[in-house]
Amino acid sequence: MHRYFCLIFCLCFFAPLHTAQAQFCNDYMAASTPDSQLADNGDGTVTDRKTGLMWKKCVEGQTGSNCENGYPAIFSWQLALHQPRRINSGPGFAGYHDWRLPNIKELRSIVEEKCDDPAINLVRFPNSTSGGVWSGSPFFSILNGESWAITFLDGGSGNLDREVYNYFQVRLVRGGQ
Amino acid sequence: MKKRLFVSAVLFSVMACVTANAGEKSPIYLLLSGVHPPQTPLPPYVRLIPLNDTGITWGGNYPSGNNPTCTGEEIGAQDCFHGRDATNYDDSDGHAGFSFTKLGDNGVALANQAVDYATMPWACVKDNVTGLTWEVKTSDGGLHDQNDTYTWYNTNPATNGGSNGEANSSYDTCEGYVSGNAATYCNTEAYVARVNAAGWCGKSDWRMPTLKELEGIVSFATPRPTIDKNYFPNTSPDSDVWSGTPYAHRIGFSEHAWYVDFFYGYPYHDYRDNFYYYHVWLVRGGQ
Numbered sequence: 284m285h286r287y288f289c290l291i292f293c294l295c296f297f298a299p300l301h302t303a304q305a306q307f308c309n310d311y312m313a314a315s316t317p318d319s320q321l322a323d324n325g326d327g328t329v330t331d332r333k334t335g336l337m338w339k340k341c342v343e344g345q346t347g348s349n350c351e352n353g354y355p356a357i358f359s360w361q362l363a364l365h366q367p368r369r370i371n372s373g374p375g376f377a378g379y380h381d382w383r384l385p386n387i388k389e390l391r392s393i394v395e396e397k398c399d400d401p402a403i404n405l406v407r408f409p410n411s412t413s414g415g416v417w418s419g420s421p422f423f424s425i426l427n428g429e430s431w432a433i434t435f436l437d438g439g440s441g442n443l444d445r446e447v448y449n450y451f452q453v454r455l456v457r458g459g460q
Numbered sequence: 461m462k463k464r465l466f467v468s469a470v471l472f473s474v475m476a477c478v479t480a481n482a483g484e485k486s487p488i489y490l491l492l493s494g495v496h497p498p499q500t501p502l503p504p505y506v507r508l509i510p511l512n513d514t515g516i517t518w519g520g521n522y523p524s525g526n527n528p529t530c531t532g533e534e535i536g537a538q539d540c541f542h543g544r545d546a547t548n549y550d551d552s553d554g555h556a557g558f559s560f561t562k563l564g565d566n567g568v569a570l571a572n573q574a575v576d577y578a579t580m581p582w583a584c585v586k587d588n589v590t591g592l593t594w595e596v597k598t599s600d601g602g603l604h605d606q607n608d609t610y611t612w613y614n615t616n617p618a619t620n621g622g623s624n625g626e627a628n629s630s631y632d633t634c635e636g637y638v639s640g641n642a643a644t645y646c647n648t649e650a651y652v653a654r655v656n657a658a659g660w661c662g663k664s665d666w667r668m669p670t671l672k673e674l675e676g677i678v679s680f681a682t683p684r685p686t687i688d689k690n691y692f693p694n695t696s697p698d699s700d701v702w703s704g705t706p707y708a709h710r711i712g713f714s715e716h717a718w719y720v721d722f723f724y725g726y727p728y729h730d731y732r733d734n735f736y737y738y739h740v741w742l743v744r745g746g747q
Contacts, residue, residue, distance in 0.1 A: 309708040311622040315672065320506045332506040361522040364534035386514050386539040391675055391727075396718075399709045420539040421520030421532070423683050423724065428524030437709060438671075440727055446523035459511065459543065 306405060312397035314404075321393075321407040326377040329407050334392050336385075336459045339376060340408060342416070343453045350410040355452045360430045360445035363417040363453045370455065382455040384419030387431035387440060389456055394438035402438035411435065415443070415451040509746055512589050513543040513557035515679035515686075544589065555679050559588035560691045567662030577693040584661040585691045590676055592669075595660060595742040597694040601635060603654060606694035608634035609737035612702055612717040613647035614668075621706025623715050625732030633737050648702055648740055655742060666742040668704025671718040671727055673743055678725040686725035698723045700738040 322330045327348075329338045341347070343366055344356030358366065363384060371380040395404045401413040413436040422429040422442035429442040432451055443451075516539045519532030526532070530540035540546065544557025553573070554560040562570045562582035570582055583604075586593045597606035611628040614620040627647050630639070634646035636654070643650060648668055656664040678686045684697035699722040707716035707729040716729040719738050730736040 307709060309621050309706065311617055311620060312706055312708060313619055315670065315705075333509055334511050335508055336511075359522075360520075361533055364522075364537040367537045368534065383542060384537050384539075386516070386543060387680075388511050388514055388675060388678075391672060392511055394672075396671060396705050397708050402708070418539070419537055419542075420514055420516050420680070421518065421526055423680060424518065424526040424528075427520070427526040430520060437707070438727075439729075442724070444523075445520070 306398055306400055308395075308398040310397075315396040316393055316404045316407075318404065318406050321404060323407060324377070328377045328379075331392065334389070334459065336389060336392070337379075337457050338393065338408075339382070339455045342411065343455070345410060350408075355412055355414060357450040358417060358453050359449035360417055360451075362449075363451065364419065366453050367455060376455075379457055381457050383457060384417065384453065385456040387418040387420040387433070389459065390416060390418045390433050390454070391438070391440065393454075394433065394435070396438060399437045401435040403435050412452075415448065416454055417451045507746075509591060510589055512587070512676045513545040514539055515545065515556050515558065515681035515688075516540055517545050517549070517556055517681065553588070554691055555681055555688050557589075558679060558688060560688070561586040561588060562691065563593070563661050565661060587677065590673075590746060592673060592676075592746045593661065593663075593744050594677065594692070595655070595666065596692060597739075597741065599694045603635055603658060604660070605635055606696065606739070608739070609646065610634060610651055610702065610740050611647045611734060611737060612732040613649045614704065614706075615649060619704070619706075621708065621715075621717070623732070625715065625717070626734045628734060628737075631734070631737070646737070648704070651740055652742060660742075663744055666744050668702065669741065669743040671703040671705040671720070673746065674701060674703045674720045674741070675725070675727060678720065678722070680725055683724055685722035687722055695722065702738045702740050703727075706732070 320331060320333050322332055324330055327340050329340050341350035342355045344353050346352045367382045370376050370382050376382060394402050401411050403411045405411060415432045415434045418431045420431040422431060428444055430445050431440060432443045433440040519527045519530045519535050519538050519540050522533040535541055548557050562573055563584040563586055564570055565583040583596055584593050585596055598604045599606055611626040613625040613627050615624050628645050636644050637646055638644045652666060655666050660666060679688050680686055685695045685699050687695055689695060701720050703718045705718045707718060715732045717732045718727055718729045721728050
């Protein structure tokens with residue numbers, strides 16, 4: 284039965300192609316990333332006080348205090364892997380030169396489970412979209428052309444082809460263990 | 461039975477994807493949104509609860525290929541290069557960066573942590589990274605048996621996503637079921653209550669894990685199942701395990717909840733109704 288999971292999952296991953304709509308949040312659930320947990324540092328970074336991770340407030344390609352400028356840049360897994368070096372070897376960001384791709388559990392940690400489209404806290408990560416976001420985690424070796432990603436349409440994750448899915452976003456992180 | 465249900469799940473999921481992408485909320489949502497939900501107070505403080513690493517110690521090439529060692533495309537940006545799997549690699553207490561402690565049924569750490577389950581069974585596992593303690597399933601046909609399954613059920617309107625799910629009054633899929641006795645029904649809420657009434661590892665504050673907590677003990681290093689069987693021995697290769705987290709969206713995927721498919725470690729979601737029976741691994745601590 285598991286072969287069908289990717290089929291379903293991949294269909295859902297095409298969701299970013301649809302037109303923008305309002306985020307839906309389910310008020311009968313507790314927030315998994317409340318504002319009180321995510322601290323806006325005022326320098327384009329957000330610190331998650333629960334996990335200890337520091338995130339870039341905007342995905343790559345978006346800038347501004349509310350990530351209102353530009354559009355999310357899109358990446359194959361290869362280009363995603365090279366993006367941290369482009370930041371770190373140049374001017375850095377917010378004074379840091381150790382930005383990296385999150386692993387799949389780190390990326391999951393900022394999913395807001397009570398919301399969808401997008402499944403993220405839009406107060407702390409404004410102007411985020413429902414697109415797919417790459418992690419730095421390659422999938423188990425049998426299906427070795429794939430890596431883990433999360434769709435912020437609903438917070439689902441799966442293993443996606445590193446080359447075919449060349450339109451995913453990158454949200455950089457630093458710190459942690 | 462499971463196969464037939466799965467086919468309908470596939471059809472539904474595809475339909476629901478389409479629905480979810482249709483770009484307009486249904487009038488049903490507007491009706492629902494008029495109901496005043498209970499207010500959940502913000503937590504007074506936020507505790508630092510580190511994340512587990514993934515168990516991924518291999519590197520990936522582009523466009524395909526993996527390497528058993530941490531080498532590959534722009535390796536400094538990859539999972540294997542960072543985190544406890546790299547800095548605290550030690551298989552003596554769980555694979556790579558994981559660190560577990562076996563607890564006996566009195567909640568005390570086993571004196572001999574290297575002992576195997578057949579010689580000296582343990583009842584719980586403490587995750588030393590996250591601080592959470594997990595129920596370890598048994599294979600004795602008792603309350604905690606690994607083969608028992610449950611429907612998703614939660615009567616707390618602050619956390620149930622807007623509907624209770626299914627109490628499952630009529631199907632005997634777990635130990636102790638008695639027709640007509642709601643306390644014995646095979647649903648997640650009744651199971652939590654039974655475990656806490658009896659106590660387990662000296663504690664009675666067991667609860668359903670969140671999706672993030674359940675994903676947290678996934679070790680992607682070992683598919684089928686993606687968990688360290690040296691610490692969680694009674695785990696079938698394709699275990700589907702409920703989380704307590706409802707699926708937020710209530711139109712396309714109305715009344716779903718998240719579970720983890722430990723075949724590869726996918727989070728997935730299914731109906732909270734009388735057709736989906738999954739395993740339950742309880743947790744305590746954290747939060």
